[in-house]
Every structure is written in C-alpha cells, then in structure tokens.
Amino acid sequence: MISVDAFDLKILSALQDDGRLTNQELADLAGLSASQCSRRRMRLEEEKVIAGYHADLSSEALGFGVIAFIQVGLATHSPDNSKRFRALVNRIDEIQEAYSLTGDADYVLKAVLRDLKGLSDLVNDVLMPHQSVAHVRSSIVLDRLKESSKLPLKEINPG
Amino acid sequence: MISVDAFDLKILSALQDDGRLTNQELADLAGLSASQCSRRRMRLEEEKVIAGYHADLSSEALGFGVIAFIQVGLATHSPDNSKRFRALVNRIDEIQEAYSLTGDADYVLKAVLRDLKGLSDLVNDVLMPHQSVAHVRSSIVLDRLKESSKLPLKEINPG
DNA sequence: TGGGACGCGCAAGGAGCGTGCAAACGGGAC
DNA sequence: GTCCCGTTTGCACGCTCCTTGCGCGTCCCA
Numbered sequence: 001m002i003s004v005d006a007f008d009l010k011i012l013s014a015l016q017d018d019g020r021l022t023n024q025e026l027a028d029l030a031g032l033s034a035s036q037c038s039r040r041r042m043r044l045e046e047e048k049v050i051a052g053y054h055a056d057l058s059s060e061a062l063g064f065g066v067i068a069f070i071q072v073g074l075a076t077h078s079p080d081n082s083k084r085f086r087a088l089v090n091r092i093d094e095i096q097e098a099y100s101l102t103g104d105a106d107y108v109l110k111a112v113l114r115d116l117k118g119l120s121d122l123v124n125d126v127l128m129p130h131q132s133v134a135h136v137r138s139s140i141v142l143d144r145l146k147e148s149s150k151l152p153l154k155e156i157n158p159g
Numbered sequence: 160m161i162s163v164d165a166f167d168l169k170i171l172s173a174l175q176d177d178g179r180l181t182n183q184e185l186a187d188l189a190g191l192s193a194s195q196c197s198r199r200r201m202r203l204e205e206e207k208v209i210a211g212y213h214a215d216l217s218s219e220a221l222g223f224g225v226i227a228f229i230q231v232g233l234a235t236h237s238p239d240n241s242k243r244f245r246a247l248v249n250r251i252d253e254i255q256e257a258y259s260l261t262g263d264a265d266y267v268l269k270a271v272l273r274d275l276k277g278l279s280d281l282v283n284d285v286l287m288p289h290q291s292v293a294h295v296r297s298s299i300v301l302d303r304l305k306e307s308s309k310l311p312l313k314e315i316n317p318g
Numbered sequence: 319t320g321g322g323a324c325g326c327g328c329a330a331g332g333a334g335c336g337t338g339c340a341a342a343c344g345g346g347a348c
Numbered sequence: 349g350t351c352c353c354g355t356t357t358g359c360a361c362g363c364t365c366c367t368t369g370c371g372c373g374t375c376c377c378a
Binding site (some may be wrong): 002004012015016017018019020047048049050051052053054055056057058059061062063064067069086089090093094095096097098099100101102103104107108112114118137139140141142143144145146147148149150151152153154155156 | 161163171174175176177178179206207208209210211212213214215216217218220221222223226228245248249252253254255256257258259260261262263266267271273277296298299300301302303304305306307308309310311312313314315
C-alpha cells in the first residue's frame with residue numbers, strides 16, 4: 001500500500017475539511033514549511049491518494065428539495081442486462097450514487113431531485129419502463145443527519 | 160430563492176468538477192474575466208450556494224475496503240430516543256451519511272470501514288447494544304457504479 | 319432623454335506557488 | 349564509533365494568481 005506518514009495524514013485530513021487551504025495554512029496546521037506541504041500535496045495527488053477537489057453546493061439553495069433512495073431489482077442477472085442498467089444509471093445526472101449490494105435488492109441508487117414530480121418522472125418514466133429493470137422501491141429522505149464523504153483517517157496508523 | 164444566472168451556473172458546474180480551478184481557468188470556461196469570476200465566486204460563497212470545498216480521497220489507496228449500508232430501527236420513537244441516536248451517529252466517524260427515511264427502516268447509514276471486522280465491530284459492539292436501537296440490518300456494497308455528490312445543475316433554469 | 323444602478327474588463331499591488339539549493343537527519347556497513 | 353549516502357527539510361527567488369479600485373458601457377425607469 002502507499003506509504004502515508006503522520007504529516008501526510010494531517011494534510012489529508014485538513015484538505016478533506018477544506019480543499020482550498022493554502023500551503024501556508026496547511027504548513028501551520030501540520031507543523032511543516034509551506035514548500036514541504038506543496039511537495040507532499042503534489043505527491044499525494046500523483047499517487048491518486050487525493051482523487052480530486054470538488055465544490056460542495058447547497059442543494060437547498062439551488063432548489064433540490066427531494067433526496068430519495070431507490071432499490072432496484074433487475075429483470076435478469078445476465079451480463080448484458082446489468083451492462084444496460086449500468087449505462088442507464090450513468091447517463092442520469094439525478095442519480096448521484098449507485099451501488100450493487102448484498103441482500104434483498106440488486107442495486108441501491110441515491111437520487112437528488114427538485115420535487116416529488118421529479119422523483120415520479122424518474123421512477124415511473126425512466127426506471128420502471130426500462131427493459132433491464134424488474135422492480136423498483138423508493139424511499140424518500142425525511143431528514144439528513146449527516147452527509148459527507150470524509151474518510152475516518154484516524155483509523156490509519158502512520159507508516 | 161437566490162438568483163443564479165447562466166454565468167453562475169457555469170462557474171458552479173466547473174467548481175463541482177474541480178474545486179481548485181483558478182479564476183482565470185474559470186474565466187475561460189465561463190466566458191468572463193478572471194476578476195468577475197473571483198467576485199461571483201465570493202458572492203456564491205457568502206450566500207452559501209457554495210457550502211465548501213473538499214479534497215476527495217481514495218478509499219482504496221487508504222485501505223478502506225468495505226462500504227456498507229445499515230438500516231436501523233429505533234427502540235422507541237420518542238424525541239429523547241432519536242436524540243440519543245443522532246448523537247451516537249454524529250460521533251462515529253465511520254458513518255459518512257445518515258438519513259431518516261420513509262418506508263420500512265427508520266434510518267439508513269452509510270459507513271466506510273477498513274475491513275469486515277470493522278463492520279462487525281460497528282454493528283455488533285456499537286449499534287446493536289445501544290439503548291436507542293431495536294434492530295439493525297446491514298448490506299455490504301459489492302460494486303460502486305457511481306459515487307459523487309454533484310447536483311444536476313442542468314435542471315436549473317437561469318434567472 | 320437623463321440619471322442611477324449594475325455588471326463588466328483592465329491594471330496594479332500583494333499574496334501564494336513551486337523549483338533550486340544547501341543543510342540537517344537517519345540508517346547501514348564496516 | 350564513524351563514515352557515507354539517500355531522504356527530508358527550510359529558505360530564497362522568480363513567477364503566477366488573486367483581489368480590489370477604477371472607469372466604461374448598458375439597461376431600466378422616471
């Protein structure tokens with residue numbers, strides 16, 4: 001595995017919280033010089049430990065009122081069919097996340113929509129009629145307790 | 160609602176893809192000057208349309224091999240009990256996302272763990288024994304088709 | 319038709335970035 | 349213990365990038 005020491009972890013952790021931190025700010029947090037932070041950051045980017053940087057937009061401010069989890073069962077489990085389903089999922093921007101799972105459903109999708117009509121359109125006009133899909137069950141998010149994509153870096157022992 | 164024009168949408172969309180874009184790069188993409196992009200970006204940050212910037216770290220590179228969705232049913236639905244549960248969720252870093260949902264389960268959690276033992280520890284030693292929790296069902300992610308937090312900005316009409 | 323508000327690009331001063339360099343550190347071999 | 353070599357560090361410098369002030373053009377409404 002890629003070797004990541006305590007300084008790297010501090011840098012990663014800080015950048016996870018604020019992706020636009022200056023090398024100097026990073027330096028103050030990590031107890032290094034700014035140039036070292038620059039070098040380490042570049043290395044972590046090259047090694048793809050840092051996969052990218054993204055702005056986190058407010059769904060409320062932009063009028064996306066509905067988040068839903070959609071459980072999908074496929075019609076058949078042939079390779080062709082799951083390929084069709086994956087292609088479908090990929091071209092729908094409203095679907096933020098999609099996973100195949102152990103358990104009852106074959107897939108779980110997380111979708112972000114402007115309103116319930118948007119969800120209805122997605123489920124009834126796009127997913128349900130698609131040839132790859134057998135059944136669909138959607139659950140609407142009532143409350144977001146927590147929503148981040150931060151990794152629990154404290155679980156990692158430096159080395 | 161906050162007014163967002165076509166230039167803002169281009170800026171937001173670009174920053175969603177790459178949160179470290181330079182004002183000059185933003186300017187080239189949006190067809191504006193760098194100074195205007197700087198001003199618009201600052202406004203969007205002040206209005207909390209841009210909630211923040213985050214580095215996206217590679218879970219594979221850092222050795223997080225297991226993602227799981229955990230459905231939780233509460234013991235009782237009293238305000239005190241859900242408060243206890245929320246406090247629990249908040250202090251567990253392995254839980255990235257947590258939502259209350261319509262449908263069967265009261266809550267769904269998305270957790271990131273180093274290995275299956277980590278999941279077992281979380282479910283059996285932390286969640287199950289907690290007084291607020293009645294039952295727990297976890298599903299392990301077999302494959303990630305898609306994993307982002309990008310909003311479908313093309314759904315928004317500028318104005 | 320005039321005036322105010324707004325949004326624009328330009329330019330300049332200042333902050334931030336990254337490469338070169340030399341010094342400090344650390345671990346093996348002897 | 350000590351010598352050697354690879355690695356990591358801080359500093360300095362040239363360059364890019366950021367942001368604020370300013371003047372100009374445009375639009376809207378009186």
